[in-house]
Amino acid sequence: MTAIRHEAEVPLSAAGRRFDQTLAEMFPDYSRSRLTAWVKAGAVTLDGAVAPPRQLLHGGEQVRLEAELEAEVASQPEAIALTIVHEDEHVLVLDKPAGLVVHPGAGNPTGTLLNALLHHDPILAELPRAGIVHRLDKDTSGLMVVAKTLPAMTALVDMLSRHDVERQYAAVVLGTLVAGGTVDEPIGRHMGDRLRQAVRDEEDGKRAVTHYRLRERFRAHTLLQCNLETGRTHQIRVHMAHIHHPLVGDPLYGGGLRLPKRATPELTDALRGFRRQALHAERLSFTHPVSGELLSFEAAPPADFEALMVALRDDLAANGADED
Structure with a gap:
């Protein structure tokens, strides 16, 4: 556990407002629920006295916070190898391999990225979700950013909500597209399958926007660059399937x-052996939450993705542009 101590004066503009509401604005690095729990436990005082969360303020009172940051994460650390692209006092950027689940859950209680992060830096147990602010699907490879401090986590979550984090993906889809475009369709839970997402109407789904551009065309497949404007669960996978160009190997979306x-024997083997969605988070850019420096990272596709690309290119060279 880490001991924390803060002292501050309630702004005059908070006159007439509740104690718990004002605390959340005065100490934005901590969640409102955590601050309320500290108030109820007597770890936060108002002019030297314990006060209830709903007490109305006059402005100018002295607030003192003395508490212990207890572990937010109950999972156990596990010695799972990580490919660290960048690390400093506040953030960590990693290249996640395909096959690694991000969060523990039903069917995956251990062996996740979260377990690996707790082993890499035990202090992350004091952060919600061990500092994980966004996720990649189990079988999607590529770049992720993880917060190492509460201020960094608050800032990164805010950047993601404002769409200020650039996330670029490489995707191999079925069919031959002739141009790029944008899919602007709401996404929500599939009505008949809880494991899937689906394009829904605006009342049932959340806004989701994917921009895609053609990078390479093959005889029956296309390599796309996809940029996320929003970050919904399975977004690229759902949107590409919606326009009838699902990702190669995608087990959920066709x-x-x-x-x-x-088809050359090499392409036949490569496609038959590719048993995950052909999706790789290749570029990640964001403003450092403390220094304000613009950070940008790139990660080459993993070996299976590269082998698929080589087979597609060789097949095109051997047969020409026309599938028939």
């Missing part, structure tokens, strides 16, 4: 096997 005529 990325089944499609072999062009006269």
